Every structure is written in C-alpha cells, then in structure tokens.
Amino acid sequence: xxxxxxxxxxxxxxxxxxxxxxxxxxxxxxxxxxxxxxxxxxxxxxxxxxxxxxxxxxxxxxxxxxxxxxxxxxxxxxxxxxxxxxxxxxxxxxxxxxxxxxxxxxxxxxxxxxxxxxxxxxxxxxxxxxxxxxxxxxxxxxxxxxxxxxxxxxxxxxxxxxxxxxxxxxxxxxxxxxxxxxxxxxxxxxxxxxxxxxxxxxxxxxxxxxxxxxxxxxxxxxxxxxxxxxxxxxxxxxxxxxxxxxxxxxxxxxxxxxxxxxxxxxxxxxxxxxxxxxxxxxxxxxxxxxxxxxxxxxxxxxxxxxxxxxxxxxxxxxxxxxxxxxxxxxxxxxxxxxxxxxxxxxxxxxxxxxxxxxxxxxxxxxxxxxxxxxxxxxxxxxxxxxxxxxxxxxxxxxxxxxxxxxxxxxxxxxxxxxxxxxxxxxxxxxxxxxxxxxxxxxxxxxxxxxxxxxxxxxxxxxxxxxxxxxxxxxxxxxxxxxxxxxxxxxxxxxxxxxxxxxxxxxxxxxxxxxxxxxxxxxxxxxxxxxxxxxxxxxxxxxxxxxxxxxxxxxxxxxxxxxxxxxxxxxxxxxxxxxxx
RNA sequence: GCCCUUGUAGCUCAGUGGUAGAGCACAUCCUUGGUAAGGAUGAGGUCACGGGUUCAAGUCCCGUCGAGGGCUCCA
Numbered sequence: 001x002x003x004x005x006x007x008x009x010x011x012x013x014x015x016x017x018x019x020x021x022x023x024x025x026x027x028x029x030x031x032x033x034x035x036x037x038x039x040x041x042x043x044x045x046x047x048x049x050x051x052x053x054x055x056x057x058x059x060x061x062x063x064x065x066x067x068x069x070x071x072x073x074x075x076x077x078x079x080x081x082x083x084x085x086x087x088x089x090x091x092x093x094x095x096x097x098x099x100x101x102x103x104x105x106x107x108x109x110x111x112x113x114x115x116x117x118x119x120x121x122x123x124x125x126x127x128x129x130x131x132x133x134x135x136x137x138x139x140x141x142x143x144x145x146x147x148x149x150x151x152x153x154x155x156x157x158x159x160x161x162x163x164x165x166x167x168x169x170x171x172x173x174x175x176x177x178x179x180x181x182x183x184x185x186x187x188x189x190x191x192x193x194x195x196x197x198x199x200x201x202x203x204x205x206x207x208x209x210x211x212x213x214x215x216x217x218x219x220x221x222x223x224x225x226x227x228x229x230x231x232x233x234x235x236x237x238x239x240x241x242x243x244x245x246x247x248x249x250x251x252x253x254x255x256x257x258x259x260x261x262x263x264x265x266x267x268x269x270x271x272x273x274x275x276x277x278x279x280x281x282x283x284x285x286x287x288x289x290x291x292x293x294x295x296x297x298x299x300x301x302x303x304x305x306x307x308x309x310x311x312x313x314x315x316x317x318x319x320x321x322x323x324x325x326x327x328x329x330x331x332x333x334x335x336x337x338x339x340x341x342x343x344x345x346x347x348x349x350x351x352x353x354x355x356x357x358x359x360x361x362x363x364x365x366x367x368x369x370x371x372x373x374x375x376x377x378x379x380x381x382x383x384x385x386x387x388x389x390x391x392x393x394x395x396x397x398x399x400x401x402x403x404x405x406x407x408x409x410x411x412x413x414x415x416x417x418x419x420x421x422x423x424x425x426x427x428x429x430x431x432x433x434x435x436x437x438x439x440x441x442x443x444x445x446x447x448x449x450x451x452x453x454x455x456x457x458x459x460x461x462x463x464x465x466x467x468x469x470x471x472x473x474x475x476x477x478x479x480x481x482x483x484x485x486x487x488x489x490x491x492x493x494x495x496x497x498x499x500x501x502x503x504x505x506x507x508x509x510x511x512x513x514x515x516x517x518x519x520x521x522x523x524x525x526x527x528x529x530x531x532x533x534x535x536x537x538x539x540x541x542x543x544x545x546x547x548x549x550x551x552x553x554x555x556x557x558x559x560x561x562x563x564x565x566x567x568x569x570x571x572x573x574x575x576x577x578x579x580x
Numbered sequence: 581g582c583c584c585u586u587g588u589a590g591c592u593c594a595g596u597g598g599u600a601g602a603g604c605a606c607a608u609c610c611u612u613g614g615u616a617a618g619g620a621u622g623a624g625g626u627c628a629c630g631g632g633u634u635c636a637a638g639u640c641c642c643g644u645c646g647a648g649g650g651c652u653c654c655a
Contacts, residue, residue: 155653313650
C-alpha cells in the first residue's frame with residue numbers, strides 16, 4: 001500500500017501536498033455531513049486551497065465550525081492516503097454509482113487510459129495527486145470562508161459552493177499567516193479612508209466615491225504630478241464631453257461589446273451614454289484637423305471622468321467603482337515611430353513605480369475570441385509588444401486570449417498588502433479604431449495612411465491607484481503626498497495667535513499646515529495627530545514664542561527639538577519636493 | 581448579475597421575543613498644560629427601508645436597498 005505513495009522532501013512540494021491533502025480531508029468531512037454532496041474540483045491556491053461542491057443546502061458559518069471539527073477528527077485518526085490507478089471504465093462505474101456527476105465530466109476530459117484515485121479513510125476521490133502519507137501531516141489548517149462559484153467558471157453553469165482554507169506545515173507558519181491577514185485588515189483602504197477622512201460612499205451613489213478634502217488633496221497632487229510628467233514627455237492635455245450619442249459607440253465598436261456595461265438613457269428620442277472611456281473622443285480630436293506625418297506622434301492626455309455600469313456584486317471600495325478618472329492618453333503613431341513610443345511609455349511607467357517604491361509584474365494579453373480586424377495585424381502587434389518587454393529585460397506572463405477586442409496589450413499589475421493583484425498601468429495597441437473612425441494622415445509620398453493608436457495609462461484609475469497607495473503606505477503617505485503635512489499645536493490659549501502666525505508662514509510657502517488650537521492638552525493633540533498620521537507636529541509654547549521658533553515633532557521620529565520657522569520651512573520644502 | 585455574510589448614535593461595537601446600551605467623537609462649563617488620551621455635565625437612535633408572524637419584533641420570516649467576501653466580468 002505504502003509503496004504507492006510518492007516520497008518527496010522538497011519543501012514547496014511538501015506544502016503543496018499538505019494543502020491538497022487538506023482539501024481532501026475537508027471534502028471527507030463534508031461528505032460525512034452531507035452524504036449526497038457532489039464534488040467538483042479542489043485545487044491548491046496561494047497559501048491554501050479550496051474545494052467546490054454541490055450540496056443539498058447552503059453552508060453557513062456554523063457549518064464551517066462543524067466541518068473543521070470533523071476534519072480534526074480525521075486528522076487525528078491518521079488515515080494513510082492510498083494511491084490507485086483505475087481504468088477509466090472502472091472509474092466511471094464507481095463515480096456513477098456514487099452519483100458524482102462532476103467527477104464523471106472530469107474523467108471524460110482526461111486523455112490518459114487510466115486515472116489516479118486517492119483514498120483516505122472511507123473517502124475516495126479522483127485526483128492527480130500527489131498527497132501526503134498520513135492525515136496527521138495536515139493538522140495546521142483553518143477554514144476561512146465560503147462563497148459561490150460557477151462550475152467550470154462559467155456563469156451559465158450551476159453555482160456550486162466553495163470553501164476556502166489555508167494550510168501550513170507548522171502551527172507557527174499557520175499563526176503567522178493568520179496574523180498577517182489580521183494586519184492586512186488594518187491597512188484596508190476602506191478602513192483607513194474613513195479614519196483619515198479621505199473619501200466615503202453613500203447608498204445614493206453606489207460605486208461612486210465622494211472625495212473629502214484630504215482625499216481630494218491626494219487626488220489633485222497625483223493628477224498634477226502626472227500632468228507635468230506627461231507634458232515633459234510631449235503630451236498635450238484635453239477635456240472632452242461626458243455624454244455621447246449612441247452613434248459614436250457604434251462607430252467605435254463599444255456598443256456591440258459593452259452596451260450593457262454603459263449608462264444609457266433616452267433624450268429627445270435619441271440614446272445617449274455616459275462615456276465609459278476617452279478613446280473615441282480622442283479619435284474625433286485627431287480627425288478634427290488634417291494631419292501630416294510631420295505632426296506624428298500626437299500624444300493626447302485626458303483625465304476625464306468615466307462611468308461604467310459595473311455589476312453591483314463587483315463593486316468594492318476604491319478598487320472597483322462605477323465612476324472614476326484615468327490618467328488616460330492616446331498616442332497616434334506611424335509604424336516607424338510605434339516601437340519607440342511603446343518604449344518611452346515603459347520608461348515612464350518604470351520611473352513612476354520606482355517613486356512609489358512599488359513592484360509591478362507584467363502581463364502580455366493576446367488576441368481574444370471576439371477580436372476585430374485581421375489576424376496578421378494582431379500577430380505583428382503582439383510581436384512588437386513582446387519585443388519591447390524583452391528589450392526592457394522584464395519578466396512577463398503571457399495571457400493568451402485576454403487582449404481587448406481592438407488590440408493586444410501589456411498590463412502592469414501591483415500586489416496589495418494581502419497579496420491580491422490589481423491592474424494599474426496599461427499599454428494597448430490598436431489598429432482598429434483608426435480604421436473604424438477613418439483616421440488618416442498624409443505621409444511623405446502624399447498618400448493617406450491610418451495612424452496606429454496606443455492606449456496607455458500609468459496610474460490607471462486614479463481611484464483604484466489611491467486605494468492601492470493607501471494600503472501600500474498603510475496611510476502614512478510620503479511628505480509630498482500627505483494631505484496635511486503639519487499640525488501646529490499650541491500649548492495654551494496664549495500661544496494660539498503665534499500658532500496661526502506660524503501656520504500662515506508655512507501656507508505662504510505652499511506647505512499644507514493646519515492649526516489645532518482647540519482647548520485640549522498638548523498631549524491630546526499630539527496623540528490625535530499621530531493617529532491621523534500627520535508627518536510633522538509643530539509645538540508652540542512660551543519657549544518657542546520667545547525664540548520665533550517651533551518645537552518639531554516627527555510622526556515616526558518623535559521629538560526633534562527646536563527649529564526656527566525659516567529653517568524648518570527650508571528643510572520641509574526640500575523634503576517635500578518630488579517630480580517624476 | 582449569481583452564492584454566502586451583513587446593516588443598532590458621527591465612528592467602533594454590545595444587546596438571542598418583553599421600556600434602546602457602552603467607549604470614542606460632539607456641545608457647554610471647569611482646567612491652561614511641554615511631546616500619544618485632564619475633569620464634570622449634557623445632547624444625540626422611526627435599530628437601513630417595506631411587508632409579515634406574534635399579545636408583544638432591534639431580535640423570527642419575506643422582499644427592497646446598501647456594504648463585505650467570493651464567482652463571473654473589467655473596453
């Protein structure tokens with residue numbers, strides 16, 4: 001029996017086995033509770049595992065407790081995992097008898113003659129393996145949550161129930177992981193957004209953030225920094241309409257692909273839509289003049305407000321909203337300048353993410369099923385993007401079939417505190433829209449040619465980017481981005497006037513300072529400034545008033561001692577300087 | 581949109597069918613302070629909304645809306 005078990009002591013492999021085996025143990029426990037359970041798939045994922053299954057009723061949190069209890073009993077009984085190879089016919093017969101419909105489908109999808117079967121105690125499952133030797137090796141686990149999941153990920157299929165769990169080799173690793181999850185919750189941008197008074201949502205406008213003064217300050221700083229950076233790199237900025245007739249979206253192809261995801265309404269017997277993106281506007285801008293090859297590349301930047309009618313269930317904090325702005329731009333290039341432009345965009349993206357000290361990963365998405373245009377063009381575009389990535393020595397993941405309907409794209413993904421990946425920047429090639437809009441420029445030989453369009457964004461959605469930044473910095477923003485840079489704290493009433501004088505001097509030099517002259521103790525005001533993550537606290541009392549100075553306290557560094565106001569202004573101005 | 585969870589004061593939360601609570605925040609007064617919470621008093625709630633069950637509903641049931649976790653989607 002035991003000789004069928006594969007031995008391997010590679011730690012990554014071992015952890016994989018532990019997680020996968022724990023998924024089996026979980027299914028085993030579920031089967032004890034629901035003998036009619038039909039099991040689908042139970043793979044290993046980052047930090048753990050899940051198992052999808054059809055059950056006679058929906059699970060609740062109490063069920064998870066019960067399942068966990070039963071799992072512990074199974075672990076304790078220390079059953080061995082036995083590996084068998086069955087002929088497919090035997091497997092079909094067995095799983096058929098046990099009414100495991102999903103397993104039967106899976107067996108049909110397996111090309112080998114034989115299938116592998118793992119048995120632990122009285123629970124038998126179709127499984128490629130491998131597994132641990134005994135259930136006791138799976139004692140460090142925790143079930144985390146239940147959710148719905150479509151069979152084979154297709155929303156037309158019935159919805160199954162999924163249980164997620166985490167599993168580790170040692171109790172220490174498990175506790176560390178659970179602790180990290182707790183820590184990550186503390187830096188959740190929704191929690192910090194409320195605590196730091198950055199933004200909020202109201203039920204009257206689901207998915208659309210209200211930017212409070214402090215959050216708006218961050219928004220405006222990011223917006224102006226990217227605006228300046230774009231300008232230095234040859235971009236011009238425009239403002240474009242919010243509402244368009246349906247005809248525009250039909251021309252662009254968005255109506256066909258996305259009409260259900262747009263906000264549409266009737267007015268004077270015409271259908272209008274709130275713009276879900278800027279590109280069609282920019283096509284019209286290009287078309288508004290006769291263009292020469294000498295004008296290209298033309299780089300148009302636009303931070304307009306966009307609306308997308310996202311599914312209610314998809315909304316979440318700032319990372320998935322219905323109203324947002326992008327640092328959007330479209331570059332109209334010739335074939336000769338195209339590669340240079342993509343390269344320059346990549347350089348800009350690298351610069352920006354280095355400023356935020358954020359790592360990004362790159363994915364290349366290729367032709368989807370519902371693509372428009374000629375396959376040859378797609379091939380050429382995909383090759384060019386790949387070349388640029390390789391020339392920039394970036395690792396990338398190939399996402400076959402994940403491109404936009406008009407062209408292939410490079411997406412840039414950053415990882416948040418909990419390890420969830422979010423798309424931010426993007427570079428998308430487009431040979432289609434210029435044709436659909438019949439955009440042309442006059443080339444050297446006096447012929448009309450279609451430009452090639454690059455859609456690109458660096459932050460992506462400002463909303464999402466700020467959400468990610470909040471978590472990245474745990475609310476402690478770098479000085480240049482901190483919505484309030486200084487709290488001027490007077491010790492008693494007689495120092496209030498001087499506190500305002502200091503604050504005014506700072507404000508004159510563009511430093512974002514606020515006087516906290518409430519009738520509270522200095523300690524109280526310091527505590528509150530610390531909790532609000534204000535970078536500098538400037539204490540003013542008798543001592544400071546006499547010397548025309550301030551007592552400087554740093555959020556992270558504590559009491560820094562006395563400084564003259566002018567010295568401090570000089571120092572903080574230098575410290576708060578940032579340009580991409 | 582689908583599955584699950586959830587909605588009590590501005591915030592964080594307690595309240596398991598029988599007269600709505602705490603801490604913080606807020607207001608007034610006292611206090612005038614030296615690097616993370618000074619004190620007293622007070623105001624503040626149609627328990628998200630709409631139905632239903634019950635002698636009686638914040639509490640149980642149904643629906644709507646919002647939020648959270650997933651699934652699907654993400655131009």
